[in-house]
Amino acid sequence: MPPAPVASPQGKLKIIQAMRSLLAERTFESLTIADIAVTAGVTEGLIYKYFKDKRDLLHHVLREHYEQFLVQIERDLQGIDGALNKLRKIIWSSIERYANHRVFARIILLEVRNSEDYFKSEAYTLVRQFNRLLIDIIKEGVDAGEIRADLPPSYIRNAIFGTIEHACLNRAIFNEAVDTGEAARIITDLLFSGIRR
Amino acid sequence: MPPAPVASPQGKLKIIQAMRSLLAERTFESLTIADIAVTAGVTEGLIYKYFKDKRDLLHHVLREHYEQFLVQIERDLQGIDGALNKLRKIIWSSIERYANHRVFARIILLEVRNSEDYFKSEAYTLVRQFNRLLIDIIKEGVDAGEIRADLPPSYIRNAIFGTIEHACLNRAIFNEAVDTGEAARIITDLLFSGIRR
DNA sequence: GAATTAAGTAAATAATATTTACTCAAATAT
DNA sequence: ATATTTGAGTAAATATTATTTACTTAATTC
Structure with missing residues (x-):
């Protein structure tokens, strides 16, 4: 045991x-x-x-949050078929997490990336794990013909993360409200179909 | 005088x-x-x-960088017609700036947003000014029928900024190289046309 | 029952930011 | 031509905060 x-x-x-x-x-x-x-x-x-120090405590708090987040994401993806559907769900879940866990959002968006220690922390290991998951889903989508093959997966991942994070930045910084459902719908639509008329 | x-x-x-x-x-x-x-x-x-203190010095350095950036952006937009063309150029110029001015990138992406003082600084005033410029161009594009009218301009701006920033984050943090031309082409294409096949 | 260990404290020390009181040289006013 | 003000700069003192050290105490284990 x-x-x-x-x-x-x-x-x-x-x-x-x-x-x-x-x-x-x-x-x-x-x-x-x-x-x-x-x-x-x-x-x-x-x-x-x-x-070890103040920052190590910060990383520990982030790690606990991120562990919960990954457990939830895994659950959320159960039974969802198709890469685009999975991405849609991940976008929703991520926004939901930032919107309802402001401390989590503040730590990851504002407080850790400025320190070299973070990139050696266990918290960052989890972030990389989530990154890989996303890349795998994108590749799956490319292989299935759902997603354009002429865009490098890393750029797609950056677009997804970056757009979500910027949309939640005002929540993290100024405590502005975020309507998760609406934000998820708009961001998914924007990323899937583009801004051109 | x-x-x-x-x-x-x-x-x-x-x-x-x-x-x-x-x-x-x-x-x-x-x-x-x-x-x-x-x-x-x-x-x-x-x-x-x-x-005033260490942070005030940081904000001063950022302000000088941002002033230069805005001067350059204004120049870069001269003679360009059409909202999408302007956005394309802004994407290129922003990536170029992050790629070739790593200190600027590090300050704005990693070091300032975690402090309340930043949002009262003159540097942040310039950031807001750039934000407004972007929103105005997006609205111009919507009015001209170039850009979809069913996406709120603020989301479009977040997608543009967020995608660029994430694409340049590894440059700022790990000093990885960025091919400005390639990155600009891919990001523009992704945002304009979407990731769906 | 002695020895070890984990949880916790209190006080000392080290590192760093910030303030204070001063000097000096140049510019300006009388 | 001199007294006065002012801006640039210094050196040392102080304040704040992080970190370490040496020590209790109570429970566990040998």
Whole structure:
């Protein structure tokens, strides 16, 4: 049997929870270790017992979010046939995630990409995994004749991610509302059919 | 006549230049005021004479870059007719800028959006100005029947920016090469005609 | 029951940002 | 021609924040 998942100690959980709730209101840079410790109700030293530094804690929070996201995506794709239908669903699920999990959106869109450590983190491993999934679906679509073969899959993936992210940026930054269904419909239509009349 | 542009003092210029050259190699967060002062050959105090704090200096560097970019864009659009042709040119010019001015790309894609101060900065005013230009061109295209009228212009703008930015992200982060002409052709084609076969 | 270990604390230290009080030289006004 | 102001710049002090260290304490295991 697999090793029983060792329960995290209270203190660690409180630290992670404090980080999440502080990030809902403030930027990563503006948070001090003291802030986090006070909010969590632990001492500053304990944070360094579980995390290498402030950024490592950030990456841990992102990783947990991303794990949930990937589980949900996998579920969402069950029973969907055809590459375009899968992409449509992924677009919807991604927007839904950014719209309803603002801390997740803020971390990934605003806070991590400026640090080299991120690209060595486990969180980034998950991002790459999601990337590969997307590329595979695009290739499947090309092979099936659903998707144009003259556009490199990486550009298609960039267009999908980039468009979604920009559409959700104002949500992450200014807390503006996003209508998931509407946004997904418009973005899918735009990417599938183009802007030319 | 307009007030003669007062020449910046040597020290200020050296500080700005030091910031630029350091940002070519390292992330904003990793730069200390001491680093910047040593590289510029001035004392730390002088930096605070001209800039409110480290971020204010970053915003100043971005503003100078963006001013140049807008001047170039305006030139590039001269004599081009038709909204789609203008968008095509803007896509090319934007990619060219990110590809050939990596510090600019790094600042705007990775370093500023995580701070509230940025959105109050003069640099951001210029970004909004560019945004408006793009929206105006899109509306012109809709009115002229070149661009679909059933897609909100803001989504079209997000798709254009987002796709370009994601395509240039690996350039900014990992210093990967970008073939401007090729990228512009593919992205324009993708956005104008869609990915569906 | 002694030894080890995990969870946690408190205080010290190190790194860094920022402020303060000053110097000097040039420009300007009297 | 000199006193006064001002802008450029410095050096050192201070404030803030991150990180490390040395230590409890309570539970587990040998």
